[in-house]
Amino acid sequence: MTMRHLLPVLLAPWLLTAALANPYETTLDNGLRIIVKEDNRAPTAVHMVWYRIGSMDEVDGTSGVAHVLEHMMFKGTPSVGPGEFNKRVAAAGGRDNAFTSRDYTAYFQQIPKEKLDEMMQLEADRMRHLTVDPKEFAQEIKVVMEERRMRTDDNPQSKLFEQMNAAAFQAHPYRRPIIGWMSDLETMTAADAKAWYDTWYVPNNAYVVVSGDVKHQEVFALAKKHYGALPSRDLPPRKAQVEPRQEGTRKLTVKAPAELPVLIMGYKAPIIRDPKTDQDPYALQILAAILDGHDAARFNKKLVREDKVALSAGIDYDNTARGPGMLFLYGSPSEGRSVDDLEAALRAEIKRIQETGVSETELKRTKAQLVAGQVYKLDSMFGQAMEVGQMEAVGLHWKDVDVMLAKLQQVSAADVQAVAKKYFNDDALTIGILDPQPLDGKPRRPGVAIRH
Amino acid sequence: MKPLLTAIFALFISHAAQAGVAIEHWTTANGARVHFVAARSLPMLDVQIDFAAGSMFDPADKAGLAALTRGILDLGAAERDETLISEQLADLGAVLGGGADTDRASVTLRTLSAKDKLEPALAILRDILRQPRFDAAILEREKTRTITSLKEAMTRPDSIAGKAFWEALYPQHPYGRQASPESVATLSRADLLGFHQRLYTAGNASITLVGDLSRQQAEQIAAQLSTALPNGAAPTLPPPPAPAKATSQALAHPASQAHIYLGMPSIERGHPDYFPLLVGNYTLGGGGFVSRLVKEVRDKRGFAYSVYSYFAPLRQTGPFQIGLQTQRKQAGEAIKVVREVLGDFVNKGPSEEELVAAKANLSGSFPLRLDSNSKLLANVAAIAFYSLPLDYLDQYQAKVQAVTAGDVKAAFSRHVRPADLVTVTVAAD
Numbered sequence: 001m002t003m004r005h006l007l008p009v010l011l012a013p014w015l016l017t018a019a020l021a022n023p024y025e026t027t028l029d030n031g032l033r034i035i036v037k038e039d040n041r042a043p044t045a046v047h048m049v050w051y052r053i054g055s056m057d058e059v060d061g062t063s064g065v066a067h068v069l070e071h072m073m074f075k076g077t078p079s080v081g082p083g084e085f086n087k088r089v090a091a092a093g094g095r096d097n098a099f100t101s102r103d104y105t106a107y108f109q110q111i112p113k114e115k116l117d118e119m120m121q122l123e124a125d126r127m128r129h130l131t132v133d134p135k136e137f138a139q140e141i142k143v144v145m146e147e148r149r150m151r152t153d154d155n156p157q158s159k160l161f162e163q164m165n166a167a168a169f170q171a172h173p174y175r176r177p178i179i180g181w182m183s184d185l186e187t188m189t190a191a192d193a194k195a196w197y198d199t200w201y202v203p204n205n206a207y208v209v210v211s212g213d214v215k216h217q218e219v220f221a222l223a224k225k226h227y228g229a230l231p232s233r234d235l236p237p238r239k240a241q242v243e244p245r246q247e248g249t250r251k252l253t254v255k256a257p258a259e260l261p262v263l264i265m266g267y268k269a270p271i272i273r274d275p276k277t278d279q280d281p282y283a284l285q286i287l288a289a290i291l292d293g294h295d296a297a298r299f300n301k302k303l304v305r306e307d308k309v310a311l312s313a314g315i316d317y318d319n320t321a322r323g324p325g326m327l328f329l330y331g332s333p334s335e336g337r338s339v340d341d342l343e344a345a346l347r348a349e350i351k352r353i354q355e356t357g358v359s360e361t362e363l364k365r366t367k368a369q370l371v372a373g374q375v376y377k378l379d380s381m382f383g384q385a386m387e388v389g390q391m392e393a394v395g396l397h398w399k400d401v402d403v404m405l406a407k408l409q410q411v412s413a414a415d416v417q418a419v420a421k422k423y424f425n426d427d428a429l430t431i432g433i434l435d436p437q438p439l440d441g442k443p444r445r446p447g448v449a450i451r452h
Numbered sequence: 453m454k455p456l457l458t459a460i461f462a463l464f465i466s467h468a469a470q471a472g473v474a475i476e477h478w479t480t481a482n483g484a485r486v487h488f489v490a491a492r493s494l495p496m497l498d499v500q501i502d503f504a505a506g507s508m509f510d511p512a513d514k515a516g517l518a519a520l521t522r523g524i525l526d527l528g529a530a531e532r533d534e535t536l537i538s539e540q541l542a543d544l545g546a547v548l549g550g551g552a553d554t555d556r557a558s559v560t561l562r563t564l565s566a567k568d569k570l571e572p573a574l575a576i577l578r579d580i581l582r583q584p585r586f587d588a589a590i591l592e593r594e595k596t597r598t599i600t601s602l603k604e605a606m607t608r609p610d611s612i613a614g615k616a617f618w619e620a621l622y623p624q625h626p627y628g629r630q631a632s633p634e635s636v637a638t639l640s641r642a643d644l645l646g647f648h649q650r651l652y653t654a655g656n657a658s659i660t661l662v663g664d665l666s667r668q669q670a671e672q673i674a675a676q677l678s679t680a681l682p683n684g685a686a687p688t689l690p691p692p693p694a695p696a697k698a699t700s701q702a703l704a705h706p707a708s709q710a711h712i713y714l715g716m717p718s719i720e721r722g723h724p725d726y727f728p729l730l731v732g733n734y735t736l737g738g739g740g741f742v743s744r745l746v747k748e749v750r751d752k753r754g755f756a757y758s759v760y761s762y763f764a765p766l767r768q769t770g771p772f773q774i775g776l777q778t779q780r781k782q783a784g785e786a787i788k789v790v791r792e793v794l795g796d797f798v799n800k801g802p803s804e805e806e807l808v809a810a811k812a813n814l815s816g817s818f819p820l821r822l823d824s825n826s827k828l829l830a831n832v833a834a835i836a837f838y839s840l841p842l843d844y845l846d847q848y849q850a851k852v853q854a855v856t857a858g859d860v861k862a863a864f865s866r867h868v869r870p871a872d873l874v875t876v877t878v879a880a881d
Contacts, residue, residue, distance in 0.1 A: 041493050042823030074741070083751060086741035091809055093816020095740070110820050142754025146709065150757055150777050154609060154707040257706055259604040296538030305534070308593060311600050335600050365542045372545020372564055375496055379824045439607055439706060 024216035030232040031204030037211040045212030046385045048108040053200040055178040064180015067100040075136040077129040103322040104393035124226040137190035156256035168430040172243040204232040211385040250430040258436035260332040268428040269327035275400040281319035283415040289366040320394040357417040473845045480678035483655040487836040488670040497663030502837040505557035505651035508626040516631030522552040528585035546573040565664035582680040599633045613711040613878040620874040625693035653684025658836035662829045710783035710880035715773035721838040725863040732860035734810035735802040737761025783880035801861035
C-alpha cells in the first residue's frame with residue numbers, strides 16, 4: 001500500500017523516499033496487469049501470479065477442481081517435467097507454494113532478487129502450457145483426498161464450519177467447501193482439471209504482483225518478455241448467483257470426537273463494494289475490533305475473564321470478498337457451562353452495544369491499533385504482496401486500501417451502534433454447534449476434579 | 453509448543469551488497485546478556501527477553517509449571533491489573549507476546565519507536581519484569597482454562613501422538629514430561645512464585661533488541677529492562693537424556709487418518725555435526741517438495757499430503773523426527789516406505805547431484821531468512837539464548853558449502869540409527 005495517509009500521523013521522514021508512487025502498475029497488451037511494490041530493505045523478492053478464479057466459480061459435481069488444478073500446476077509442461085518446477089525454484093534458493101480460496105487461486109515464489117527473471121519464465125510457461133497427465137492426476141487426487149481428511153474430516157471445527165456454509169448459503173456457491181466434497185474428489189477426472197485450466201488460465205484473467213528489492217521498470221520489462229507473448233482469450237460469462245434473503249434462523253449440529261462444544265453464530269453481513277460510498281462494512285469492522293481486538297477487549301474481558309462463561313470467544317468478519325459476507329461470533333463454553341449459556345452471553349454483549357453504544361476511548365484505541373498495524377505490516381515483504389493481491393482478487397483496486405483506512409478512521413460511536421442494531425438479526429442467523437463425542441463411543445466419565 | 457526448527461541467519465543491511473550481521477553484544481551491570489541489531493528503515497522496535505525457564509525446569513511432579521508461570525506473568529503487574537496492561541498497550545499500538553517451550557520462556561514486545569509510544573510501552577514491560585502479581589484469582593481461572601484445553605488436546609490425534617512420542621523419546625528426562633490435567637491441578641501460587649523467583653532473573657536472561665534505535669538508546673533500554681529483574685544466576689541443567697531405545701506404540705482413535713511419528717534423541721544446539729545433518733536432511737525430508745520422502749510417499753504413491761523430517765536441536769539432545777498422516781488402512785505400508793527411504797539414505801548418503809541441490813538451496817535461500825525485523829529477532833534471539841558465536845550468521849553459508857557427502861553419511865550414522873527409532877501411531881488400522 002502507499003503511505004500517503006500515514007504521513008500526517010507519523011511525521012516520519014523515512015517514508016518520503018519510498019512513498020511517492022509506490023506501488024507501480026502497468027498492463028500488457030494481452031490484458032495481464034503487473035503491480036510492483038518496491039521495498040529495498042533486503043535483497044529478496046516475492047513473485048506472485050493471481051488468477052481471478054476460485055472455488056466459487058465451480059459447479060456442482062466437480063467441487064474442489066480449482067484446488068485440484070492448483071496441485072496439478074506443479075506437474076509439468078512440455079518443457080518443464082513433473083516436479084521440475086519445485087526443483088528449479090529450490091535450486092534458485094527460493095521457496096514456492098500456492099493457495100486456493102473461494103475467490104481466487106494464487107502461486108508464489110520467495111526468492112533472492114536476481115532470480116525473478118527465471119521465476120517469470122517458469123510461471124509464464126505454466127500459464128499456457130500445462131500438461132494434465134492422467135497418471136499424474138491419479139496420484140495427485142489421492143494426495144488431495146488425504147489433505148481433505150487432514151484439514152476437514154478429522155478436524156471437528158473445520159467440519160462444523162463446512163456445515164455452517166452449506167446451511168447459510170443455498171443459491172450462492174459459497175455453500176461448497178473449497179477443498180471439495182469427498183465424493184466429488186472421488187469421481188473427478190483429469191479431463192475436469194484440464195477443462196478448468198483451459199477455460200480460466202489466461203493472462204486476461206490474471207495479474208502479477210512483485211514486491212521486494214526490485215526496480216519497477218525492470219520488472220515491467222521482464223514481464224513483457226515472459227508473459228507478453230501469451231495470447232488472451234475471451235472468458236465465459238460469469239452469471240451472478242444471488243443468495244436469496246434468509247427468512248429465519250437456521251440451526252445445525254455436528255457430532256465429532258472432541259472434549260469441548262463449539263458454538264458459531266453466523267449473521268449475513270455487508271461487503272465493501274464501493275470503498276468510497278459504503279459505510280456499514282467499516283463500522284462493523286470497528287465493532288469487531290472493539291469486541292475482540294486485544295486481550296482486554298469486551299469478549300475476552302467479560303466472557304472469559306470476568307464471567308468465565310467461555311473458555312474462549314471471538315468474532316470473525318471479513319468485509320471484502322467477491323461473494324456475500326458473513327459475520328461470525330464463536331466460542332467454547334467453560335467446563336460446567338452450556339452452549340446456551342455462551343449464546344446468551346454473546347447476545348448480551350451485542351445487546352449492550354445496541355443499547356448503550358461504545359465509548360470514545362474504545363474507538364480511539366481501535367484506531368490507534370490500526371495506525372500501528374500499518375507500520376508493522378511493512379515488515380513483511382510477503383504480507384505487502386498479499387495485501388495488493390487480495391484487494392485485486394475481490395474486485396477492488398490496490399489503491400483502495402488508502403480509502404478504506406481513511407474511512408475506518410472516520411467511523412463514529414454512533415455508526416457502530418447503528419450497525420449493531422441493523423445486522424444482528426435472528427432471521428439472518430445461522431447457528432452451528434459442535435456436539436462433542438467421546439473417542440471410544442462410550443459415555444463420558446466425570447473429568448478430573450478442579451478445585452476452585 | 454513444538455521446539456523451534458533450527459535456522460539461523462544474517463542481516464543484509466539496506467543497500468549493502470555483502471552478507472553480514474551487525475550484531476552488537478554486551479552484558480548489563482547485573483548480568484543480562486544483550487544482543488542488538490540496528491534496523492532503522494521502519495519506525496518500530498522489537499524486544500525479546502528469553503529466560504532459561506522452559507518446561508525442562510518443571511519439577512518432576514509439577515509438569516506445566518513453566519508454561520503456567522509464563523502464561524500468567526503479564527496478567528497484572530505492579531499498579532496495573534490485566535485489563536489496564538492490555539488497554540494501555542492497545543492505546544499505544546504495542547503488542548505483547550511470548551510463551552514457553554521446552555527450553556525457554558520468552559516475553560516479546562513490538563512497539564512503534566516514536567518516543568511517546570516507545571517509552572510508555574517499555575515502562576509496562578519493565579513492570580511485568582519487575583513485579584508480576586501472580587494474582588490468586590487469575591491463577592485459578594487460568595488453571596481451569598489450561599486443564600480444559602489439555603483435555604481438548606487429548607481428543608486430537610496429532611496431540612495424542614505428539615505427547616506419546618516425546619514421552620517415548622525421553623522416558624527419564626524432563627523433555628518427556630508433559631503437562632496433564634492432574635499435574636496442572638496441583639500447581640499452587642507458591643509454586644509459581646518460587647519458579648519465577650529462581651529463573652526470571654537478570655543472570656538468566658538474554659535481551660534481544662531489533663529496530664529503530666541508536667546503540668546509545670539500546671544500551672539505555674537494555675540497562676533499564678535488566679535493572680527491573682532481580683539478581684540471579686543461570687540454573688543447573690538436568691542430566692542429559694539417555695540414548696533412545698526402540699519402542700513402538702499404536703494408540704486407538706476413530707480418526708480417518710493415522711498420525712505417524714518416528715524419531716530418536718539426536719543432537720543439541722551448537723553440535724559440530726549440525727551442518728552435515730542440516731544439509732543431509734534437506735535431501736531426506738527437509739527440502740519440502742523436492743525431498744526423497746515427499747517424492748516416495750506423496751508424489752509416487754499419493755499416501756500423504758504432508759510428510760517431513762527434521763532435526764530440532766535443543767539445549768540438551770533434541771529429537772530427529774519424521775512425521776506424516778495417511779489413511780488409516782495404509783499406515784503400515786506408509787511406514788514401510790518411510791523406513792526404506794530412511795534406511796537407504798543412512799546407508800548410502802546423498803548423491804552428488806542431491807548434495808549440490810541441497811547446498812544451492814540452503815545457501816541461496818539464506819537472504820530469505822532475514823528479510824524482516826521479525827525474522828531477524830527470532831534468529832538473533834536464538835543466537836543469544838543458545839550462546840552461539842556472534843559470527844554464526846556470517847559463517848552459515850560457508851559451513852553449508854563445506855559439507856561433503858562423506859560428512860553427511862558419517863553424521864547420520866552417528867545420530868540417526870534406524871534400529872533405535874521410536875515409533876508412535878495413532879488411529880492406524
